[in-house]
Amino acid sequence: MDTEKNPQEAGLFRASVGPHISSGESVPHIMWTVSAALMPAAGLSVYYFGLRALLILVVSMVSSVAFEALTQKLTGAKITAGDGSALLTGLLLGMNLPASVPFYLPIIGSAVAIIITKQLFGGLGYNIFNPALIGRAFLMASFPRFMTTWLVPHGSLSLARPDAVTGATPLGILKEEGYDKLLSHFAGRHDMYVQLLLGHRGGAMGETGVIALLFGAAYLLYKGYITWHIPVTFIATVAVLTAVFGGDPWLAILSGGLVLGAFFMATDYVTVPQLKKAQVAFGLGCGIITVLIRLEGGYPEGVCYAILLMNCFTPLLDRAFKAKKFGEAPVK
Amino acid sequence: MAADPAESAGDITDMFKDLFTIFIASAIINNFVFTRYLGLCIFFGVSKKMETALGMSMTFTAVMVISAALSWLVYNLVMLPLHIEFLRIVLFIGIVAGFVQFADTMLKKLNPTLYYKLGIYLVLITTNCIILAVPVINSDEKYNFLQSVTLGLGSGAGFSLALIIMASIRERLELANVPKPFQGMPIAFIVTGLIALAFLGFSGLITI
Amino acid sequence: MAFFLPLPSTGEGLGEGELQQAVLHPDLLNVVLKSLAFMGGIGAVFGLGLAYAAKKFAVKTDPKVQAVRDVLPGANCGACGFAGCQGYAEAVVGDPKVSPGLCTPGKADVAALVAKITGKAAPEVIPMVATVFCRGDECKAGRRFRYEGVRDCRAAILVAGGDKTCVYGCLGYGTCENACPFRAISMGADKLPVIDRDKCTACGVCVAACPKSIIHLTPSAKKVHILCSSHDKGPAVKKACEIGCIGCGLCSKGCPEGAISMDNNLAVIDYALCTHCETCVLLCPQRTIKDMLDPAKEQAERIKLPKKEPQARAAGER
């Protein structure tokens, strides 16, 4: 046979099955963009909670990436720690912590998030549960005291652990002391909404700056990196159910980690259903569980557990909903 | 049997509320597998495939309800009057074993297809903690007949839910690149731990 | 609403209330009699029920199936041609025409056992082993283009029939390695599969998996092989690969047993006739013929061959 007819003297052609061109989208690009979209909120939390907040975020991100690289080295897998997904996990984990936690907490949290929740399942794309949220839930169960000690926004540059100045979260006050107490805490309903929107209140770092979160979320929606399905159903369900049970729906939306959770964590491709219809069901489930926990549960806040519980159902939802095939009679 | 507040109140809605609470509590909130850590052997054993999980779910729920009912009857109508409560472990497990063996023999003959689908699970049921825990709770808590049966049904439904969730997750895991030493049972344990961690969100779901 | 289920417990209670005299000082005889009656009753009910059910609903099962199933290796490799070991067990017991010697991994021992259980005659089983009929490693045969895609030989042939210069040659993406249920295959550094002849059970899974059909089962006692699969004419082979069979026929002519025949430009050994005389090994100008009897000699021979850089055949790197 004739193989000598190689016209390209410089070397060999490349060959593969088509398509031979691509949209140019890549995983690192997506991950870094989502991280960037979180920066306004991260910046705001540093503004409110001081340098310490920055340090917690950095420790969390660095340790996540380090654990990712370490496990990949140990298991002999290709090292993809730079693809931004571990960084994003670290960032989100950090944003889920109060600024007052000791520095070893984000490290333990990243270890659980990256090693147990992600790499033991095969790494990016294979994990069943949201790594950052598992990290948070793990820390919550292990160090409930640290995890429920919230800082009052103070903008201090000190790095010491300010254990004296603690403030309750709005939902905590709501649960413990009631709505009226909460209103008096904020000097009025209108002030409360504004303060919540601007994030001037106690809470985990990433929960506070709702306006900054919405800003980042809008950018991701515009870029098409996330779609409205989960966030909107999630938030709407919480608002409606809260109203039905006699609560304040706006407070329900603006307080707690709902905005962060709905836009940045309940949208993690890996751990939510793929199909839009299934995503709506996912958002609905998240909303119901969140309200159940907030109103009846042992915790003041339920977003984290709601997403994790729905993560359990993701494979089931993936099975239950099928796309309509071209030419098939529409499925009911 | 002991006085039960709902019963003595004689209020039908209260009774249904009470039964509903028992059902939801045992099926979801206090799911035996994820919050009580019972029934694990079978849970891990048959959750590899959705098909087996479904088979086990149906079989288990049926056996659960029947054995809860039978146990209640014998315990409350025979053992309590005779003051031989100390035989309850023997009795409860005896009922399950006998019933399962009976159903096994019958099914094999009467409906072989169903037998080949469900038969293998029948035998496994006798070695499931929940099957014993439920009658024990029923007698401990002095539940009435309906409450006992509801607890049986709820526990069965809860176990089924756990199995189905787990099976769907494990089927997805078959596409994942779990490191070799962790394939199979170890990763299943980790998954269950993670689900249990998520179910902690339900903990304390009580009014104070 | 309180969704709250009590944990069952026995260790909880402190004895409360006045201790009943009867309970505190039970009458042994009374208790024993009550228990006896109760347990006897339960036993009778269950015993009768079960025994009756066992009689009424008796089904025959063939214990032989289980017996056969127990002696089979349980690899479910499918070499027998049935759906797993259970399938074969049922077939060999149920169907008199099914031979007891179909389980290749089980070798003669299992065949004998199965024969004994089923009462069939034990067949003669020639032990076989898998052999790779290609020696064109990265140095000896090059690549035609730069393949990009899934690292699997079956996927790689989708692109222009595979990237090897020799269209018959081993692609080296290790499909056989992954397919072997007994982990008998490993990909060598030269990107050719190496078969561990001790681990290989001749199940034939790799034979079916290889898209180039260059793995064959050969009698494990026979150790001289013509390791090439190319049916190309001599000049084409020479261009594509250094060690391929060029169809010159020297071996065929030289073999004192007449064991080698030419099949469409490729020399083929009839293992029934080969006596390991090694004449052909020495005759082959391309050194295609491999003698596994004497691996040291084989090694020495390999070293003698001029080594080339991988892809030397290609017109160099871009």
Next chain:
Amino acid sequence: MRITSFKGGVHPPDNKKATASLPIVDAKLPERVVIPMSMHIGAPAKPVVGVGDAVKKGQKIGEAQGAVSVPVHASISGKVIAVGNFPSPMGADAQAVVIESDGKDEWADDLTGHEDYLSLNPDVLRNIIKEAGIVGMGGATFPAHVKLSPPKEKKIKYAILNGAECEPYLTADARLMEEIPGDIIEGLKIIMTILRVTDGFVGIEDNKKAAIKAMTAEAGKVACELVVDTYYERDGIQYDVPKGCRMGVRVVPLPVKYPQGSEKQLIKAVTGLEVPPGHLPMDVGAVVQNVATAAAIYQAVRFGRPLIERVLTVTGPGINEPKNLRVRIGTLFEDIISQCGGINRKAAKVVMGGPMMGVAQASLGVPVIKGASGIVALSEKEAVNVMDFGPCIRCGRCIDVCPMGLNPSVLGQLIEKGRFEEAKEYGLMDCFECGSCSFVCPSGRPMVQFIKWAKRELAKKKAKAS
């Protein structure tokens, strides 16, 4: 008047500028052609000439084998110098006849045309088309006469010409429509005559304004030639074929998105009908042919000329002088490229067809076949490298774009683990390998390769079982 198109699809950069306005030019007469016996779906033709035979242009050199097969013709006059296995652009080597030119380029003597072709019996027409070796020139190379012979119980209502040309880079069909709209419409009329349909459509993507204009003008003439009214409404759209016409041909501008040119998607866009999974276009009463096929049919029926040449686009950053060329079947890629200023250092990958569905070539020593719509030399940067694709991150983009409504993410993962049978349950067989999924996948997963691989394994298994 745009009808909703299909759901999904992608928008690759179209890159057609380089050749869109270049008129078709005739390529130099090749000195040697390598004509594969298998340029169509179905059994390869059997050579009927031997080494040393003298042949003339249009002379039959390969005989069709069976129903789904067509004959093969010499594309130049000269001498047969070899019959054997030669590299083919479709992959592995295939049997081919090599002809050395005598420079005379003489037609064979026995080729006869028909002036009054529309009055011929459909069976006669079909036979002419078959004997002319005409296969689908849109890429699928399905024998045209088979498509034009639907079983009696299938009532065909629409004859659709495919002028979508949705692949980036390619402009051959667009040029044909601009330059010889008459041939194409005549071809369509022959098709309509054979199928006895009154409704002809030409679907053209909206970015080819000149082609739409030329074709609309030509289609308008059809409407005026013949008699009988047809007014009808379908899916809320009024189709009014002017009074006094029997046949109507309508040019339908299509939304610009890939793979608009795929048969089922085109039918959906033009008629609003969806061909159910596992069914053929004729099951909804449609037959689709490429515009070049229609032109070839006209050539064969009118002048008796078999399919021995085709128009293709030679383009891409790796080609020095991109062109639209009319070339003889069997001309080697290297000969064609040398007429386009040669290949340059940028070329990393040479593809026959478009960059989405085209077949990458190992070398340029392969011949042009009937289904070759272009030769595209892609640059290192734009040719995607799938060697180190990552795991699926379940982003769902592929599901959104799959025009068939499949779940390529699951398909890819199942096949990656060797679970071909299960992939079938997820609609493996309905995938027509358009590559939209791989195009958008941020992990660069080669779904099309997975899918082709699985289909092949399943076919092998089926063949073994029977």
Next chain:
Amino acid sequence: MAVSYKKLILNGIFSENPVFRLALSLCPAVAVTTSVRNGFLMGIAVLCVMTMVNITVSILRNLINPKVRIPAYILIIATYVSITDMVMSAYSRAAYKEMGLYIQLIVVFAIIISRAELFASKNKVLPSAVDGFGMGLGFLGALVLVGAVRELIGKGSIAGIHLTGGNPLLIMVLPTGGFFVIGLLMGLFNWIDQKYYGGRPGGVGGGHH
């Protein structure tokens, strides 16, 4: 069947460890192993019951009709469990309070019935006793190991002796932590097995026989 007693015992501890290899009787392995002490007590209870059951079944093996084999074995197990339960409730009250329900649940531990069925019903008394003892030992060992790890991480102590200061990982003494510890230990053992003994992947089973 020629059996070496040493091999039988080692078998129970390593190659067929009820928890790590056979994945049987997992509930107590998760639920009661919050400390070395609890694991030890549970293990001892199971060890006793298992040995006695195996002995009894082996003695009675020719007297029990195969048709009612399973119910009969379960009755035997239940009897021994009830005895353990009663004896503990009377004479070892502290331990009994901590074991709570799980003592009664010993009845359904698959490992016991499976050994009765697979081994004791086919073997003489002494080997059966040794087998039961070995399996029980393996179970005991597994529970103590899991208990030790959890106690160390979750409480910073081992067998009640405080070792570390600071804030321990509370979650480890929650049952959730039990799953993690067992999963990770299983993985570790598999890794050792695969690395040094060339074991099969997914070496742990999880069947009921």
Next chain:
Amino acid sequence: MGNKDIIKITLNLVAICALAGVILSVTWTITNPVKLEKEAEELQAALKGLIPQADAINKAATFVSAGGKEGTIYKAVKGGKPIGYVVSAYTKGYSSFIKMLVAVDTDYRIIGIQILSEQETPGLGDNVDKKWFKDQFRGKTEDHLVVIKGETNTDIQAISGATISSRAVTNGVKAAVEALRAERAKDKAL
């Protein structure tokens, strides 16, 4: 299989059942008194531990406690005169019913409490059994049975991270005192 087999199988099972019944009833007759005695002893020890100066502490009344469970009131007598009461009551905690003894003097001032059983979270809720927590109740009157998060000398300081359990115990104590009040109102002799 004939009818004889049925009888044989049945007898087989009956024999085993009977044997089990006999063994168990013998064991029970031996162990149960011991168990009950020990339970009684433990109860007395617990009661005495709360009001050591009493001559005798005996059951005096029952009432319905949390979750419909039975609560008991014991009366502590010294020299024939009541010096206090011990209430055994349940309260709904974080994840279980907490059972406790509440000792009260005749003026309803708390003498002390004892946790009998609980299944709260190890490390969190189960800290209600810690001495410092229980000791807080000594000498408190009903008015000061209020849980405070943070330092307090007058009220009950919550266990940090387990406010629910702390509150449960405190409310349980309050409920127990109320139950005692109610029972005494009903039964003057108490």
